[in-house]
Amino acid sequence: KAGVTQTPRYLIKTRGQQVTLSCSPISGHRSVSWYQQTPGQGLQFLFEYFSETQRNKGNFPGRFSGRQFSNSRSEMNVSTLELGDSALYLCASSLKSLAGGRTDTQYFGPGTRLTVL
Amino acid sequence: AQTVTQSQPEMSVQEAETVTLSCTYDTSESDYYLFWYKQPPSRQMILVIRQEAYKQQNATENRFSVNFQKAAKSFSLKISDSQLGDAAMYFCASPGRTETSGSRLTFGEGTQLTVNP
Numbered sequence: 545k546a547g548v549t550q551t552p553r554y555l556i557k558t559r560g561q562q563v564t565l566s567c568s569p570i571s572g573h574r575s576v577s578w579y580q581q582t583p584g585q586g587l588q589f590l591f592e593y594f595s596e597t598q599r600n601k602g603n604f605p606g607r608f609s610g611r612q613f614s615n616s617r618s619e620m621n622v623s624t625l626e627l628g629d630s631a632l633y634l635c636a637s638s639l640k641s642l643a644g645g646r647t648d649t650q651y652f653g654p655g656t657r658l659t660v661l
Numbered sequence: 662a663q664t665v666t667q668s669q670p671e672m673s674v675q676e677a678e679t680v681t682l683s684c685t686y687d688t689s690e691s692d693y694y695l696f697w698y699k700q701p702p703s704r705q706m707i708l709v710i711r712q713e714a715y716k717q718q719n720a721t722e723n724r725f726s727v728n729f730q731k732a733a734k735s736f737s738l739k740i741s742d743s744q745l746g747d748a749a750m751y752f753c754a755s756p757g758r759t760e761t762s763g764s765r766l767t768f769g770e771g772t773q774l775t776v777n778p
Contacts, residue, residue: 642766
């Protein structure tokens with residue numbers, strides 16, 4: 545079974561621009577979660593989508609948004625990029641939603657490294 | 662707040678020896694999984710082992726095992742017969758829930774493991 549895939553792997557943008565990252569989950573997985581990883585803040589939860597609905601959201605500004613399609617693929621969008629948005633963005637998929645009680649095992653993609661200049 | 666604490670930012674071990682990485686967590690969930698992930702230089706987050714909190718028996722996966730102390734909320738990872746390929750950042754993760762973000766996985770700050778030949 546193919547793992548979680550993320551595209552693109554690397555991105556360089558300038559301040560003020562917007563960016564869209566894509567994540568394809570493991571086949572059959574309906575939950576997709578996004579995390580931001582930086583040296584200073586570690587791994588921080590952005591949001592989770594399950595069956596095309598946002599189920600959970602972390603403490604990030606509204607510039608960070610996402611969506612999920614009927615095939616469970618998910619996109620994350622960051623508008624009006626700031627230097628502090630430079631990070632590794634990780635996507636993880638699982639069978640069940642995190643909101644369903646016992647947290648299901650999450651499998652991660654290779655990440656998208658975003659650099660904002 | 663739901664927290665995960667890894668008190669050892671760095672650890673080193675000689676090849677073929679055993680090392681234990683520590684983790685304490687704080688969750689209000691009653692039925693949950695705990696996880697250890699490793700992140701090698703490629704930055705791919707890889708699941709190492711999972712523990713079901715309602716099981717008293719400690720999980721084992723080949724050379725990896727955990728020491729789970731539910732009352733103490735302690736979840737340490739033991740790596741036996743360490744190999745050079747075990748060198749990575751190791752993250753402990755537990756479920757957390759807040760009023761604003763709902764249920765999600767919370768990660769510790771990580772322990773950087775070096776394996777010396």
